[in-house]
Amino acid sequence: MPAHLLVAGGGIGGLAGALALARKGHRIDLLEQAAVFGEIGAGVQLGPNATKRLHALGLAASLDAIAAKPEALVVRSAASHSVLARMPLGHSVSERYGAPYLCVHRADLHALLLDAVRTHGDVALATGARVAQVQTSDDLVCVSTVDARAWEGDALIGADGLWSVVRQQVEDVATAPRATGHTAWRALIAQSALPAALRSGQVDVWLGPQLHAVAYPVRGGEGLNVVVIAESAPAGDARDWDQASSLAALQQATGRCGTELQSLLDAMPDWRAWTLNDRPPLTAAEGMARGRVALLGDAAHPMVPYLAQGAGMAIEDATALADAVGRGGPADLPDAFALYAAARWQRNARVQARAHRNGEIFHASGPVRLGRDLAMRALGAALLDQPWLYGG
Numbered sequence: 295m296p297a298h299l300l301v302a303g304g305g306i307g308g309l310a311g312a313l314a315l316a317r318k319g320h321r322i323d324l325l326e327q328a329a330v331f332g333e334i335g336a337g338v339q340l341g342p343n344a345t346k347r348l349h350a351l352g353l354a355a356s357l358d359a360i361a362a363k364p365e366a367l368v369v370r371s372a373a374s375h376s377v378l379a380r381m382p383l384g385h386s387v388s389e390r391y392g393a394p395y396l397c398v399h400r401a402d403l404h405a406l407l408l409d410a411v412r413t414h415g416d417v418a419l420a421t422g423a424r425v426a427q428v429q430t431s432d433d434l435v436c437v438s439t440v441d442a443r444a445w446e447g448d449a450l451i452g453a454d455g456l457w458s459v460v461r462q463q464v465e466d467v468a469t470a471p472r473a474t475g476h477t478a479w480r481a482l483i484a485q486s487a488l489p490a491a492l493r494s495g496q497v498d499v500w501l502g503p504q505l506h507a508v509a510y511p512v513r514g515g516e517g518l519n520v521v522v523i524a525e526s527a528p529a530g531d532a533r534d535w536d537q538a539s540s541l542a543a544l545q546q547a548t549g550r551c552g553t554e555l556q557s558l559l560d561a562m563p564d565w566r567a568w569t570l571n572d573r574p575p576l577t578a579a580e581g582m583a584r585g586r587v588a589l590l591g592d593a594a595h596p597m598v599p600y601l602a603q604g605a606g607m608a609i610e611d612a613t614a615l616a617d618a619v620g621r622g623g624p625a626d627l628p629d630a631f632a633l634y635a636a637a638r639w640q641r642n643a644r645v646q647a648r649a650h651r652n653g654e655i656f657h658a659s660g661p662v663r664l665g666r667d668l669a670m671r672a673l674g675a676a677l678l679d680q681p682w683l684y685g686g
């Protein structure tokens with residue numbers, strides 16, 4: 295008998311999870327707190343580990359239609375613009391890992407997943423459904439929302455992001471996310487609005503003391519997404535991913551950058567800010583599931599974006615969870631969730647730890663920075679490629 299699963303949260307992870315589980319024949323109620331499903335206007339890089347799983351969900355053609363396919367990853371000094379390392383992406387990644395490296399607009403990826411979920415008859419979507427309370431018994435989970443609606447299901451999947459409420463069900467003692475002291479500023483522009491010299495078909499990364507910047511194409515190359523992350527006091531409400539900001543606020547944190555990077559920053563309109571929080575890496579499978587409750591994506595393992603894999607890990611979780619549940623029935627769910635957690639926690643912990651370390655390396659100054667630059671120049675693509683990650 296198929297299971298009836300409740301999913302809290304309709305972000306990239308929750309939608310991917312609902313789709314993957316519905317494709318195994320299960321019935322899903324997905325509860326999203328927002329009044330309308332949607333995503334903010336930033337970009338997401340998808341390594342081949344993530345695109346491979348999206349392809350397996352039947353989304354290859356629709357993903358191809360919205361994505362940009364960057365030719366290369368090029369890392370430079372933020373001060374001098376000199377190239378520190380370069381790794382070809384494009385065909386060489388597809389050939390090596392069996393799936394492409396893509397860059398997408400978050401809203402496009404979210405809309406694509408939402409469309410796939412909507413056209414699948416077994417997923418019911420509820421909006422304005424902010425999960426407030428969860429009660430579990432041996433064979434049932436009851437969820438109630440702040441507006442006093444209630445749902446019952448065989449199990450609950452918490453895909454409710456960094457500030458997860460469902461997470462309390464798997465923790466003995468509730469803990470809060472930690473402030474990283476880093477803020478991300480991001481902006482998006484049509485490439486046609488940029489001077490030719492600033493347009494780009496690759497992933498560009500600039501490294502400077504206490505900051506780094508990333509720019510990459512989205513929307514089939516029509517848009518350019520720029521993110522600058524700097525060590526700075528938290529800006530505004532930590533829970534608000536979309537705070538209005540400005541180039542002046544950004545440069546108060548970074549100072550002026552080298553000429554080339556500065557020209558790009560000067561050209562970008564409408565800066566938005568995002569205060570970065572994370573959690574220490576998972577230490578055990580129990581951090582991802584307990585009984586009839588499983589966590590997925592940022593709810594389980596929020597991370598800093600310095601490996602560009604938070605959404606990637608949420609997508610990996612989604613397909614791994616569906617594989618563990620398979621076509622099993624309600625009675626099998628606790629064992630399936632335990633299997634899922636055992637299969638996923640170490641990889642998620644490794645990515646969390648590596649993302650954190652990348653931040654230290656990217657933002658280094660003094661001798662560490664000199665050593666980093668020497669190593670990057672000497673090793674190039676060998677240092678940027680991540681077979682353990684992209685091939686996983």
Ligand SMILES: Cc1cc2nc3c(=O)[nH]c(=O)nc-3n(C[C@H](O)[C@H](O)[C@H](O)COP(=O)(O)OP(=O)(O)OC[C@H]3O[C@@H](n4cnc5c(N)ncnc54)[C@H](O)[C@@H]3O)c2cc1C
Binds near residue numbers: 591
């Ligand atoms: C600057 C920046 C750049 C990034 N770049 C990349 C990148 O290039 N590649 C990459 O893979 N990742 C990237 N990430 C990480 C990625 O954005 C996240 O890891 C990913 O979005 C997590 O997805 P999620 O579905 O788990 O959580 P979320 O996207 O946070 O979704 C959670 C959903 O749950 C809903 N919700 C919350 N609470 C409740 C509740 N109580 N009841 C009901 N619904 C609720 C929310 O409204 C939301 O829709 C980046 C992050 C940042 C900050």
